[in-house]
Amino acid sequence: MSSTVTGSKMRAILIVAITAISFVLSGCGGMKPYNGPEVTRILVYKEDRKMFLMHHDKVLKSYDIHLGFEPVGHKQYEGDGKTPEGSYLINRRNPNSDFYLSIGMSYPNTDDVQRARAVGKSAGGDIFIHGESPDPRYKNKKDWTWGCIAVTDKEMEEIYPMVNLGTVISVYP
Structure with missing residues (x-):
């Protein structure tokens, strides 16, 4: 049973870490994606x-x-x-x-x-x-x-x- 708790805690830590990394990378430099007309x-x-x-x-x-x-x-x-x-x-x-x-x-x-x-x-x-x-x-x-x-x-x-x-x-x- 303790291995199940440890596994659950590890999954929770992994999810929090991935979410934090995604948040940091998505805000990198404050750049917004461009969806307008192509610069030709x-x-x-x-x-x-x-x-x-x-x-x-x-x-x-x-x-x-x-x-x-x-x-x-x-x-x-x-x-x-x-x-x-x-x-x-x-x-x-x-x-x-x-x-x-x-x-x-x-x-x-x-x-x-x-x-x-x-x-x-x-x-x-x-x-x-x-x-x-x-x-x-x-x-x-x-x-x-x-x-x-x-x-x-x-x-x-x-x-x-x-x-x-x-x-x-x-x-x-």
Whole structure:
């Protein structure tokens, strides 16, 4: 009879543990699932510091953005502080980013690599749309990334579930 009580207690503990874990995981980051129209394209206008999530020709959401610390012109090589211009794909997701959450761009493409090699440098990589910097020195800076596109952490919570892998991102001067 004591083994039945122990078995019942163990089952109860297991159910409580599973429920607690499920609760914690479901609330992770405060992200809500996205059930709206598909984001078919992302448009970024560097000069205006604006990013638009599009469903075909309709704007679903718009965001004010921060760019690389040298925002004018196309990224030439790693470390130049420029945000790439052109069309790329969203090709990865990083829920453990140093910048809260991030989604990666397919930079560099073949042309980007050739351009950098022509000046004896690496094209670099790791270009993302991401949240805020954990470094307070960048809190009120207009353009502070190494070439990425930054939004607030709260905005990244909206963007992250909305944008699927394979989404085209077009970055204009």
